[in-house]
Amino acid sequence: MQNLKAVIIGASHAAAQLSVSLRQEGWDGExxxxxxxxxxxxxxxxxxxxxxxxxxxxxxxxxxxxxxYEKQQIEFLHGHVVSIDREQKMLKLANGSQISYAKLALCTGARVRKLDIEGSELNGVYYVRNATDIEAIQQHIQSAKHAVMIGGGYIGLETAASLRKQGIQVSLLETAPRILQRVTAPELSNFYTRIHQEQGVKIYTNICVERLVGSTQVESILCADGSTIPADLVIVGIGVHPNIELAQEAGIEAENGIVIDQYCCTNDPDIVAAGDCTSHFNVHYQRQLHLESVPNANEQAKVAAATLCGKAKQYNALPWFWSDQYDIKLQIAGLNHGYDQLVIRGDLHNSNSFTAFYFKNKQLIAADCINRPLEFMISKKIINDNIQIDPAQFADESIDLQQLTQ
Known part of the structure; x- marks a missing residue:
């Protein structure tokens, strides 16, 4: 690996970890x-x-x-790669310059899904993806009175919580019948609805935004049912698209993410990928997954770095996530898709501390842990090790779950 050059396209969590892991795995080239x-x-x-x-x-x-990065001799270059020539092992940048590589890592991440309706280009309409987005929102907040959050996922709820803390009136709009519908059980949706309403957020579900109203600056939102909601600040959080176009144009396999194997390698042996831009077959859930999470990005980056250094480490990490809203920390172990039983441990209705356990065929597949870090760690172990425990025992707080995993 002496004098070989490794190039990483992207500079977020996966890229940062991959650059460090390359050095740790023994990469001594550029x-x-x-x-x-x-x-x-x-x-x-x-x-x-x-x-x-x-x-x-x-x-x-x-x-x-x-x-x-200086100490580790990792060079950071501010630029945008527009094409990959796999035959020549050459990258072309938007400014016309070219960079050669011996090994390549794609950490291109994801981009926000944009609103495609009339008025979406008005001043006062923002997205949450990078620091520049937030800096623009910060400037606008100083004069904003009525903020509308479009999208009832975790980004939407976290942003609504931050705005409420700053004293701004917030309305949150979700097209589905409930917030967090894609990712959690109705019981959790009801819990978060209660928490946000207690903090003064107005939540509208089953609502479709028809257009944003204003001449140059957004002034209100017109909904399909004819209702109008005042808004001098609109923040959109309706999901993301993985950035796969650069890879596709170079003939790298991609479908809802750059396809990687268990070693985080693409269909080109000299190119790996990691993070929000990827799609992998998950051994825990036996299906293809595209994950948007920091833990996933970091774990894939470690495996990808080992692969570039000729070491066969396999990616088999359990997906996990977290969300901070007000004084509530949610930690999620696993994925709940296809669950057939939900068990609540703790008081869901009157407290801010409980866990929702998701089972499929009496086997724990996921857990949403609200202000319960120990149960989060225990849940990860049970799912990872496929430990068999009667679901009824999870509901009984007199039972020490940790002892059941011994």
Whole structure:
């Protein structure tokens, strides 16, 4: 690997971890990381929380300081790759320059799904994906009175919580019958609806946005049922698209993500991929998955780095996620798709501390843990090790779940 050059396209969580892991795995050649943004890799989950609220700066969010990359001889290049020539092993950048590589890592992430309706280009309409987005929202917040969040997923709820903390009136619009419908049980949707309503958020479900109204600046939202909601700030959180076009144009297999094997390798042996841009076959759930999560990005990056260094490590991590809203920390172990039984441990209706366990054929497949970090860790172990425990025991708080895993 002496004098070989590894190039990483992208500069977020996966890219940061991959660059570090390359050195840890023994890569002693050049490492170049190419990022669209002028910043070094930074933590993205705080964007809709502490960064939006102004409690943290971009420097506070850096995953590692500039001195670390310098010491590890990892070069950061601000630029945009427009094409990959796999035959010549050459990258072309938007400014016309070219960069050669011996090994390539694709950490291109994902981009926000845009609103495609009349008025979506008005001033005052924003998305939550990068620091520039949030900085623009921060400027607007100073004069905003009525904010509307379009999208009732975790990004929408986290952003609504941050805005309420700053005293802004917030309405949240969701086209589905309930918030978080894609990712959680009705019981959890009801819990979060209650929490947000207690904090003053107006939640509208089963509602379709027809157009945004205003001359140059957004003033209100017209819904399909004829109702109008005032808005001088609109933030859209309706999902993302994985950035696969660069890979596809180079003949790399991609479908709802760049397809990688258990070693995070693409159909080109010299090209790996990691993070939100990928699609992999998950051994725990026996199906193809596209995951958007920091833990997934970091774990795939470690495996991808080992692969580039000629080491056969396999990716088999259990998916997990988290969400911070107000004083509530949700930690999610596993994926609940296809569950046939839900067991609640704790008081769902009158407290902010409980766990929802999801079972399929009496086997635990996922858990939503609200302010219960120990049960989150126990749940990960039970799912990972396929431990058989009667679902009824999970509901009984007098039973020590940890002892059942011994």
């Amino acid at each position: 490492i170049v990381m190419i990022g669209d943004e002028p910043h070094l890799p930074y933590h993205r989950p705080p964007l809709s929380k502490t960064f939006l609220s102004g409690d943290k700066t971009i420097q506070d969010l850096l995953i590692r300081p500039a001195t670390f």
